[in-house]
Amino acid sequence: MKKIFAILLACTLLGAGVFAFLSKRGGGKIQILETVKAEKATIEDQLLATGIVKPVVGAKIEIGARATGLISSLPVKVGDRVEQGQLIAKIDSREIERNIETMRISLKTLKANLEKERSLFPVNTDLQRKNIEKREADLRLAERNYGRQKKLYDQDASTDEKLDQSLHELKLAQAELDSVKTELEKIRTTHVNDIIVLENQIKETEARLQELLVQRSYYDIHAPISGVVTQVAADEGETIVAGLQVANLITILQPEKLEMWIYVDETDIGKIKEGMKVFYTVDTYPKKRFDGVISRIYLEPETKEGIVYYTAVISITPEDALLLKTDMTTHVRIVREVKQDVLSVQNGAVKWDGAESVVYKITGDRKNPAERISVKTGVKDENRTEITEGLSEGDEIALKIILPEKKQGFN
Incomplete structure (x- = not known):
């Protein structure tokens, strides 16, 4: 009985819905x-x-490492605000600093040698000029002695041995004068060459020192812009090889x-x-x-x-x-x-x-x-x-x- 009642109720509701829909449609x-x-x-x-x-462009900078070594300091982390020029990472630089000190000592030695060469040159040339003056005096004396012996010999007042001896002394004096003059020229030439060599060595050493100083700057990494650190790709204590593992060490963004x-x-x-x-x-x-x-x-x-x-x-x-x-x-x-x-x-x-x-x-x-x-x-x-x-x-x-x-x- 309940089942029949439910069916009748459903049919009644369905009919009412159809009637309402047709009424709403307004008959067209x-x-x-x-x-x-x-x-x-x-x-x-x-x-x-x-x-x-x-x-x-330029507001996001990926900072890589150009030096190889151990990361000795990494004072920033993601989210930190950094200022332009601030130290954000440091790589162990003891070895390159030793090389720089060695190069500075070499440069100092070369400059000292150059200064020594320049200061000794006038002394050596003055000494050699005095030798030349002495040899010139000896030569004049030998010439007078030979002239006297020759005159005596022509007058049959001297022997062959004395004439030969005076001639030998004359030739020896001339040879000694030529020798000291050659030595003076050698001192001048050697001085010029030594100056050129030392100056070139100093230039090369200064260039090498400057190169080492530039390389040393790679060990201290500074923020190129002010901004916020958005990425740190390594940890303190890690060893990095420039150009290999860490193409980007730290990223900074200007938000x-x-x-x-x-x-x-x-x-x-x-x-x-x-x-x-x-x-x-x-x-x-x-x-x-x-x-x-x-x-x-x-x-x-x-x-x-x-x-x-x-x-x-x-x-x-x-x-x-x-x-x-x-x-x-x-x-x-x-x-x-x-x-x-x-x-x-x-x-x-x-x-x-x-x-x-x-x-x-x-x-x-x-x-x-x-x-x-x-x-x-x-x-x-x-x-x-x-x-x-x-x-x-x-x-x-x-x-x-x-x-x-x-x-x-x-x-």
């Missing part, structure tokens, strides 16, 4: 649920795109220097240009609107999944940058055109009949409460559509409407 009559006015408003023609937050890259489809790139205004949102602040302007459009395309995109760049103010993070996805609207004080209706009031845009204008007639009107539309934003032909300001238009069964496609 149009029913107006909500209306809006055709009004003048400001409309922004917008192009939707997706973007990504990036650091500007206030950001920009946004918008990826624009090749079919839309011709619709935008530099200077156009944009506004965008990010998922973490869905109700906050960020504003900007297209500052650059890159000519080089980028292909993703077979689709060609071009990159438009938008500068981000330091205030907005404090809320954003690198690599955040942005939902962008590019304002292509702004039309002020144009006739428009809410987007939902414009219906489609094939390729034709239509609206339903309220007539006030009980039998035919809404009139189907073809309209021409202009720009459209997220809320309103411009009407360029077919309506007048103040016209009442159906926003939500129930049409007869044969017009169901317009609901």
